[in-house]
Amino acid sequence: MIQKVVKKHRLSDDAAIKRDLAFWLSRSAEDRVSTVEILRRQYDGNTARLQRSVRVIQRTKS
16 A cells, blocks of 8 residues: 655755756656646646637727
């Protein structure tokens, strides 16, 4: 059985920031991009593209 481990750190803890940075720098660029894509899908849903919106504004002649 896999045991879950949770570590809590203060956001202002410089050592924790350095550990996080070292962790992500140890990963390949492909791993980092795929992780960002997973987080984006969790936040935005499973949309492949950003939604586009267009608004046409008529300017008055001056």
